[in-house]
Amino acid sequence: xxxxxTSGDPLGTLRRESAEITAxxxxxxxxxxxxxxxxxxxxxxxxxxxRELLSEAGYExxxxxxxxxxxxxxxxIAGTDPAAPALLIHAHTDVVPADPALWRADPFGGEIIxxxxxxxxxxxxxxxxxxxxxxxxxxxxxGWQPRRDIVLAFVADEEVEGADGMAYLVAEHPxxxxxxxEAIGEVGGFSFEAPTGRNYAIGIGExxxxxxxxxxxGVEGHGSLIPNSKSALARLxxxxxxxxxxxxxxxxxxATDTVLTHLGDxxxxxxxxxxxxxxxxxxxxxxxxxxSAFRTSSAxxxxxxxxxxxxxxxxxxxxVDCRIAPGYETEFHxxxxxxxxxxxxxxxxxxxxxxAEYDTELVAAVCRAITAVDPGARAIPFVTGGATDAKALxxxxxxxxxxxxxxxxxxxxxxxxxxxxDERVPVASLETGAVILRELLLSQ
Numbered sequence: 001x002x003x004x005x006t007s008g009d010p011l012g013t014l015r016r017e018s019a020e021i022t023a024x025x026x027x028x029x030x031x032x033x034x035x036x037x038x039x040x041x042x043x044x045x046x047x048x049x050x051r052e053l054l055s056e057a058g059y060e061x062x063x064x065x066x067x068x069x070x071x072x073x074x075x076x077i078a079g080t081d082p083a084a085p086a087l088l089i090h091a092h093t094d095v096v097p098a099d100p101a102l103w104r105a106d107p108f109g110g111e112i113i114x115x116x117x118x119x120x121x122x123x124x125x126x127x128x129x130x131x132x133x134x135x136x137x138x139x140x141x142x143g144w145q146p147r148r149d150i151v152l153a154f155v156a157d158e159e160v161e162g163a164d165g166m167a168y169l170v171a172e173h174p175x176x177x178x179x180x181x182e183a184i185g186e187v188g189g190f191s192f193e194a195p196t197g198r199n200y201a202i203g204i205g206e207x208x209x210x211x212x213x214x215x216x217x218g219v220e221g222h223g224s225l226i227p228n229s230k231s232a233l234a235r236l237x238x239x240x241x242x243x244x245x246x247x248x249x250x251x252x253x254x255a256t257d258t259v260l261t262h263l264g265d266x267x268x269x270x271x272x273x274x275x276x277x278x279x280x281x282x283x284x285x286x287x288x289x290x291x292s293a294f295r296t297s298s299a300x301x302x303x304x305x306x307x308x309x310x311x312x313x314x315x316x317x318x319x320v321d322c323r324i325a326p327g328y329e330t331e332f333h334x335x336x337x338x339x340x341x342x343x344x345x346x347x348x349x350x351x352x353x354x355x356a357e358y359d360t361e362l363v364a365a366v367c368r369a370i371t372a373v374d375p376g377a378r379a380i381p382f383v384t385g386g387a388t389d390a391k392a393l394x395x396x397x398x399x400x401x402x403x404x405x406x407x408x409x410x411x412x413x414x415x416x417x418x419x420x421x422d423e424r425v426p427v428a429s430l431e432t433g434a435v436i437l438r439e440l441l442l443s444q
Contacts, residue, residue, distance in 0.1 A: 011435065014138040018434035019117055019427045022130030023110035024049060025093070026119035032094035032159040041069030043156035043164075046093035046126075050154050053133050057140030061152070064173055070156040070164040074176045077136075077150040079444075084148035085181040087362070087444055088398065090389060091128040092158030092165060095121040096419045104422055118424040123417040125186050127425050127433070128404040129154060135438040146444045151180055158389050166389035170396055182362050183393050187384040188402030189433070191377065192286040193410045194266040200370050201286075201382035202363060203402020205255040205355035207293065208324035209387045212336070213317065214239060215345045220314030233305045235343045236316040240300055242339040243320060248296035250274065253327035255355040255383055256293055262380045263290065285413045293383035296332055298322045323385050326353040351391040355383075356399040366403055369439035373432060374407055386418075405433040 028049065030042030044065070051061060051073050061075030079086075098107035098120040105111055105118040112118075121127070132152070153176070157165035169176060188203030216239070218232030228234040250273045263280065264271040271279045273294050280287040298320050305316035324332045329352060340346055357363075358381045367379045382402065390400035406429040408414055417423045 010138045010142065014134045014434050014438065015431035017134040017137065018131045018430040019112070020130075021053065021133050022122070022127050022425075022430060023112070023117055023119070025126040025129055026110035026117070026121050027108055029108045030094050031097050031120070032157060033097055034160045036067070039069070043093045044069050044071035046129075047071040047073045047154055047156075050093075050129065050133065053137065054152075057137040059136070059140060062176065064169060064176075066168045066172070067164045072156055072165060072169060073154045074169070074173075075152040076176075077146060077152070079146045079148040079150065081147050082149070086149035086151055086179040088151045088153060088177065088180045088183040088393070089132060090153040090155060090166070090183060090185045090393075091125050091132065092155050092389065093126070093129070094156055094159050094165075095124065095126070096159050098421075098423075102421050107423070112427060113424075115428065116424040116426050117430065118422065120423055122423045122425040123406075123414070124419065124423070125404060127406070127430060128186070131405070131430055131434040131437050134434040135441055138438060139441060144442070146441065148444055149179060150441065150444060151177065155389065162389060162392050167392040170392045174396065177393075177396055177398070180396070180398055182360075183390070183398050183400045184403050185390060185400065186388050186402050186404055187386055188382050189404040189406055190286065190414050191374075191407045192283055192414075195268045195282055196266055196378075198374065198377040198407075199266050199380045200374075200377060200405065201402075202358070202366055202379050203384055204258065204358050204381045205293075205326055205383040206353060206388060206390060207296075207326065207383065207385050208329050208351065208353035209391075210322040210324055210332070210348055210350040212320040212322060213347045214320065214340065215347075216316045216343060217345075218314055218316075219312070221312055223310045223312055226312040231312050232314055233312070233316040236303075236305070236318055239340045239344045240303075240318055240320075242341070243298050243336070244300055246298070246335075246339055248298070248325075248332075249328075251294045251296075251325035251328065253325065253355070255326050255381075258358050259290065259293060259381045259383055266378070266380055284411055285415055289384070289415050290382065292323075292385040294325065296323065296325045296328055297385075298336070324353060326355050326383065329353065351387060352394075354390045354394045354400055356401055360399075362401065365443045366401075366440060369436050369443065370405070372439045373436045405436040406430070407432040
């Protein structure tokens with residue numbers, strides 16, 4: 001894929017390259033296990049390929065690496081108006097683990113089967129890199145220069161904590177984000193069919209993340225001698241029972257209110273937060289992605305205690321994965337402390353919710369790019385339950401949006417592709433998405 005090849009049919013080459021580049025990235029195993037002993041140099045090899053492809057189109061960037069093999073590449077494309085606020089477009093090169101024994105195709109094969117590109121990263125999120133590079137390369141050959149600076153960031157370590165990726169760049173290389181006020185990344189951009197037609201989700205927020213580690217202490221001894229009132233495990237399980245039985249209130253925040261209003265427009269009927277699961281049934285597989293935004297959740301994920309059946313342990317530990325609806329953080333921690341009670345210690349790893357305004361010129365530009373390529377389609381705001389690099393970027397006051405455009409066939413199980421077995425994406429979706437990104441870039 002050389003730059004010279006794009007001179008004949010720019011859009012045709014763009015569409016072809018969107019799948020070719022995504023496949024080439026999938027074929028690089030950039031699994032992020034979270035364990036430095038088992039993480040390879042896959043992220044750096046992905047970034048090297050990206051650097052090569054951008055260089056062919058005339059764009060050079062800055063390489064930043066906190067840990068060898070976990071490279072990050074940042075490219076700034078200068079605009080004609082240096083005073084204009086810059087736009088960041090970012091994507092991560094790491095992927096979650098995949099067990100080949102469970103897949104119907106090689107998760108790192110990048111094969112096209114029945115019109116779909118298979119492999120880990122096909123939707124999370126090497127697809128965005130492939131589409132974006134195809135669009136940038138096509139514009140670069142034409143001598144395009146945006147009005148404002150466009151900053152491209154391809155980062156490692158999103159799937160675990162970002163310490164080697166975006167969080168590292170924000171903390172140690174803030175100069176890379178000079179003038180940036182808005183950013184586009186994940187999660188959003190996927191299309192879905194509603195009674196009023198096709199819609200594309202635009203991410204305007206994500207729930208807060210709070211991982212709780214609960215520790216209870218008690219008397220250790222023989223099972224016949226220690227009453228439950230002094231048992232660490234009994235104290236812990238009582239607290240967990242209260243947490244799992246609790247029904248968290250529905251969200252009451254401007255971001256979720258905006259989503260609710262637009263969902264009603266898409267469905268052609270009123271939508272209530274109280275009956276959101278039932279109201280969104282017509283949206284098919286993507287319905288849970290929308291409904292999850294409206295309620296805080298607390299999922300028990302691990303319990304550790306004891307080593308023998310006849311011995312009461314002196315310490316018991318559990319973890320709870322909490323996802324907090326926007327605007328509810330303070331109240332959540334107060335209620336959670338009440339549910340845990342005084343006999344259990346709690347420590348936290350947390351990141352706040354992130355929201356951005358929907359009524360902005362950038363969102364309007366995204367909407368225009370969608371309709372230019374897919375006439376009759378409309379956009380709809382979306383709040384994700386996942387955590388992304390937007391949390392790190394928000395610390396610099398950057399407004400973050402999720403938009404990875406994919407025109408998906410009706411009924412496609414898009415949510416099931418995220419971290420799922422047999423992850424794949426229709427090639428036609430990549431092709432259309434690359435053209436939409438090109439239109440968006442032209443407007444900037």
